[in-house]
Amino acid sequence: MHDALRAKKVSSLELTNQALDKIARENPRLNAFITVTSDSARARAAAMDAELSRGLDRGPLHGIPIAYKDLVYTKGVRTTGGSKLFKDFVPDHDADIVVHLDHAGSVMVGKTGLHELAYGITSNNPHFGAIRNPWDTDRIPGGSSGGSGAAVAAGILALATGTDTGGSIRIPASFCGVTGLKPTFGLISKRGVMPLGWTMDHMGPITKTVRDTAVSFHAMTGMKDGYVPPPHADIRGLRIGLPLNYYFDHVDMEVAQSVRTAVQTAAALGARIVDIKVPDIDGLNVVGRVLLLAEASSVHRPNLHRRDEFGADVLTLLDQGRLIRGADYVDAQRLRRVYIRDFSKLWSQVDCIFTPTTPTPAPKIGQTTMKVGDGEEDVRLATTRFMRAINVLGIPALSIPSGFTKSGLPIGLQILGAPRAEDTLLKIGAAIEDATGAVNRHA
Amino acid sequence: MTDWKRTAAALDPPIPDADIEKLLPVMEALEASFRPLQASLTPEDDVWTGPEDFS
Numbered sequence: 001m002h003d004a005l006r007a008k009k010v011s012s013l014e015l016t017n018q019a020l021d022k023i024a025r026e027n028p029r030l031n032a033f034i035t036v037t038s039d040s041a042r043a044r045a046a047a048m049d050a051e052l053s054r055g056l057d058r059g060p061l062h063g064i065p066i067a068y069k070d071l072v073y074t075k076g077v078r079t080t081g082g083s084k085l086f087k088d089f090v091p092d093h094d095a096d097i098v099v100h101l102d103h104a105g106s107v108m109v110g111k112t113g114l115h116e117l118a119y120g121i122t123s124n125n126p127h128f129g130a131i132r133n134p135w136d137t138d139r140i141p142g143g144s145s146g147g148s149g150a151a152v153a154a155g156i157l158a159l160a161t162g163t164d165t166g167g168s169i170r171i172p173a174s175f176c177g178v179t180g181l182k183p184t185f186g187l188i189s190k191r192g193v194m195p196l197g198w199t200m201d202h203m204g205p206i207t208k209t210v211r212d213t214a215v216s217f218h219a220m221t222g223m224k225d226g227y228v229p230p231p232h233a234d235i236r237g238l239r240i241g242l243p244l245n246y247y248f249d250h251v252d253m254e255v256a257q258s259v260r261t262a263v264q265t266a267a268a269l270g271a272r273i274v275d276i277k278v279p280d281i282d283g284l285n286v287v288g289r290v291l292l293l294a295e296a297s298s299v300h301r302p303n304l305h306r307r308d309e310f311g312a313d314v315l316t317l318l319d320q321g322r323l324i325r326g327a328d329y330v331d332a333q334r335l336r337r338v339y340i341r342d343f344s345k346l347w348s349q350v351d352c353i354f355t356p357t358t359p360t361p362a363p364k365i366g367q368t369t370m371k372v373g374d375g376e377e378d379v380r381l382a383t384t385r386f387m388r389a390i391n392v393l394g395i396p397a398l399s400i401p402s403g404f405t406k407s408g409l410p411i412g413l414q415i416l417g418a419p420r421a422e423d424t425l426l427k428i429g430a431a432i433e434d435a436t437g438a439v440n441r442h443a
Numbered sequence: 444m445t446d447w448k449r450t451a452a453a454l455d456p457p458i459p460d461a462d463i464e465k466l467l468p469v470m471e472a473l474e475a476s477f478r479p480l481q482a483s484l485t486p487e488d489d490v491w492t493g494p495e496d497f498s
Contacts, residue, residue, distance in 0.1 A: 186494040199491075286476045305456050319458050320466055320473075323450055330490060331481045337491040338484070394494065419494075 001158060002060045005052065012052075012063030012107060016045035019065040019109050022156040030132045032141075032150040034070045035078055036110040041065065044107045051105070059224065060215045062105030067160045069145050070111035071118055071194035074098055081194045082114040082144075084127045084309045095192025097161060097203055097220050104219040112147030112160050116311045118196045119296060119318075120144060121171050121383050122365070126311035130365050133175060134443030135409055139362040142171035142383070148206045149176035153410075153443045155208075159216045163193060164202045166292060167358075167387030173206060173399040174357035174412025177443065179213045179429070180206045184419045185394030188220045197295035199333075200288065200391045210400060210429040217422065227423040229430030236270030238428060241350035243278045247386060250373040252360045258403040258411040259356045265435045266354070266428065274350050279342045284389035287339065290324055290332040291392065297321025336392050343393055347418040352428055357399040357412030358383050386414060398425040400433055404441065445474060 004010045020038050027033050048063040068074060071081045073091035075098075080086050094102070113131045115123045123131040123146025131146040133139040134154040141150040145162030149172025152160050162169035164182040173180030181204045188203040195201055205216035211228055218226035242263055248256050267273050297304075297318050304322070307315060346353070363370050363379050372382050390397045395416055402413035413432065417425045447470050451458040458466070 184494070199493075282476075283480050286473065286480060289473060290477055307456075307459075316462070316465065319451070319462060320469060322454055322458065323445075323447060323466070323470055328477065328481070331484060332477075333490040334484055334488045335480055338488055340491065 001064055002062070005063050006057070012045040012048040013042060015063065016041050016065045016107050016109060019156055022154070023110065026154050026156060029137060030134060030150045030154060031129050032112055032131055032147040032154070032156070033067070033110045034080055034082070034113045034128055034147070037077060037108055041107055041109040048105055048107060058103070058105030059219070061101065061159070061219050064106050064159065065109045065157055066101065066106045067110045067112045067148065067151055067157055068098065068108060069114055069148050069161050069163060071114060071163065072098060072161060073192040074108065074111065077111065079111065079194070080128070081118070082116045082125050082128060085303050085306065087127065091192070093192065096189035096222070098192070100222040101219055106159070106219075109157070112145070112151055114147055115144035115168075116314050117300070118144040118163055118165065118168060118194070119314045121167065121380050123147065124365055132365070133362050135177060136362070139364050139409070140175065142175035142362060144168040145172050145206060149173060149178060149180070152176070152178045152206050152208055155442055158212050159205055159207050161220070162204055162206045163196070164204055164391065165196045165200045166288060166391055167384045169202070169204045169206060170357050170387055170397060170399040170412065170414060171383055175362035175410065177401045177404070177410025177441065178206055178208055179210055179401070180204060180399045181213050181217055181422070181425070182390070182397045183217060183422055184396045187420070187422075189222070195299050197292040197299070199295065200292055202391065210398070210426055210433045213398070214426045227426060229427045232434065233427045233431045234270075235266065235428050235431045238271045238352070238424070239274050239350040240266055240271045240428070241274050241276040241346060241353040243353065243355060244275050245277050246281045247278070247355040250359060250375060250377075251356055252372065254405045255356045255359060255361065255411050259354060259413050262402040262413045262432055262436065263354050265432055269431055269435060271428070276346060276349060276353065278346070278353070279339065281389045283335075284339050284392050285385065287332045287335045288388040288392040290328060291336070293317065293321035294324040294329040295321075297324070340393055344418070351417070351424055352421070353416040355386055355414045355416065357386065357414040359385060361405050361409035361411060390416060395419055396422045396425055398429050400429045402432070402436065444471065447471070
C-alpha cells in the first residue's frame with residue numbers, strides 16, 4: 001500500500017473509501033466495529049494525500065487506514081470500552097498511541113469491538129453483540145481485541161490496535177490467522193487507554209503480516225523508524241528453544257503438529273533448535289490470575305454498585321477480585337519477581353522460544369468448555385494457558401499464523417523473547433512467514 | 444482456608460448471596476494453588492517494582 005501511494009497508483013482517499021466499503025459490506029456479518037468514522041476519515045485521507053503531493057512523507061503509515069480498539073481514547077469520538085457504563089463516553093483527549101499513529105500519518109476509520117471492558121477472551125459482548133470470526137462466523141474471533149483481529153483477517157484493514165493483559169492481542173491473532181505483537185511491558189505508552197490491570201496491560205499492533213507489525217510497533221512507540229525484517233531475513237545460527245515440558249502437554253494434535261512443522265521450517269532456514277525445560281508456567285498463571293483479579297477489581301471499584309450494567313462473566317470476575325486480600329496481592333508481586341529471575345536464565349541458552357499461541361483453534365460462540373487433547377477444560381482458562389504467564393513476565397511475544405487445521409481454521413505460533421528483543425522476534429517471524437506462506441490465505 | 448462467604452458479606456457493596464455460591468469453587472481452587480507458592484517466599488524476596496526488574 002505504501003509503495004502504491006508513493007507511486008500515485010492509489011490515493012489515501014481511495015484506500016480509505018475501500019476500507020469503508022468493506023466495513024459496510026462485512027460488519028453486518030462480523031460485527032467487528034462499534035463506531036465507524038467515515039466523514040472524518042475521508043477528510044483526514046484527503047489531507048494526507050495533499051501532504052504527499054507537497055512532498056511531505058511521514059513514513060510507511062502515511063495515508064494508511066487503521067482502527068483503534070474501542071478502549072483507546074480518541075478525542076471527540078465515542079470510546080465505550082465495550083461496556084454499557086461507557087456507552088456514551090467521549091474523551092476530550094487522544095491516547096498517546098493515537099498521537100503517535102496520527103503523527104505517522106495514519107487515517108482512523110473506526111473503533112473496533114471487544115470483550116466487555118477487555119475482561120475476557122470470547123468477544124461475545126452482551127451490550128454490543130457477539131463479534132464473529134471471519135473464517136467461520138459460528139466461532140469466536142478470540143478476545144479481548146476480537147474486533148481488531150476480525151477486521152484485519154477479513155482484509156478490511158492492514159492495522160488495528162489491540163491491548164493484551166492475559167493474551168488479548170495474541171488470542172485474536174491465533175484464532176483469526178493474523179499477526180499480533182505484545183511488546184515488552186512498558187515499551188508502548190498506555191496513557192489514554194482504559195486500564196484492566198495496570199501491571200499486566202500491554203499495547204500492541206494486530207496486522208496481516210510481520211513486516212506490517214514491525215512498522216506499526218515502531219510507530220506506536222513514537223519512534224520514527226526501526227528494524228523491519230528484510231526479504232529473506234537471515235536466521236542462521238539463531239537459537240530457538242523448544243519446550244520439552246508444559247507447552248505440548250495438553251494441546252490439540254493439529255496445533256502441536258503445526259507448531260512442530262514451524263520449528264522444522266526454522267531449522268531448515270539455519271536456526272539451531274535447542275530443547276529446553278521451562279519453569280513452572282502453571283505457577284506463573286496462578287500468580288497472574290491473583291494479580292489481574294485484584295487489579296481489575298480496583299480499576300472498576302467506582303462502578304461496582306452498578307451491578308446490573310455489567311455482563312455476567314465480567315461481574316463474576318470482578319467479584320472474585322474483590323475477595324483477593326492485600327497481602328496476597330503483594331505476595332503475588334513478590335512471586336512475580338522470583339519467576340522473572342528464574343525464567344530469565346533461559347536467555348543464556350536460547351534467543352527465542354516457540355510454543356503454540358493457543359492450545360486449540362477457535363471455539364464456537366457460546367461454548368464454555370472444550371476438549372483439549374484428552375481432557376475437557378474451561379474455554380477461558382484453556383485459551384489463556386500459554387499466555388497469561390507471559391504478561392506476568394513482561395517479555396515480548398509475537399503470534400503469527402503457522403498453518404490451518406483440516407477444517408480450515410487458523411493455528412497460531414507464539415514466539416517468545418527476552419525483554420526488548422522485539423527485533424529478534426520480528427526477524428524470525430518474517431522468515432517463518434515467508435517460508436510457510438500461511439499469511440497468504442484470506443478469510 | 445478462607446471463609447469466602449464471610450469475606451464477601453463484609454464487602455461494601457456486598458456481593459449478593461445468590462452470586463457468592465458460584466464464586467466458591469473458583470476461589471477455593473485458586474487458593475489451593477496459590478498458598479504453596481506463597482509459602483515458598485523468603486524474607487529476601489522483594490516485590491516486583493516495574494520494567495527495570497526485567498533485566
